Amino acid sequence: MIALRPxxxxxxxxxxxxxxxxxxxxxxxRPAPRLGGPA
Incomplete structure (x- = not known):
């Protein structure tokens, strides 16, 4: 995945x-109707 670097x-x-x-x-x-968002 992605390694976090301090x-x-x-x-x-x-x-x-x-x-x-x-x-x-x-x-x-899939949609997220409860949270909404700019999607």
């Missing part, structure tokens, strides 16, 4: 943002 906060933030997007269903094929 010396690279931007990469860590990007991973967190991507993880949050997946959790909101934005990056998943």
């Amino acid at each position: 010396e690279d906060p931007d990469a860590a933030r990007a991973l967190v943002d991507a993880w949050a997007a997946i959790g909101c269903g934005v990056l998943e094929p």
Whole structure:
């Protein structure tokens, strides 16, 4: 997967943002009507 590097906060933030997007269903094929989102 993706390795987190303490010396690279931007990469860590990007991973967190991507993880949050997946959790909101934005990056998943199925819709997430309860959470909504820009998907």
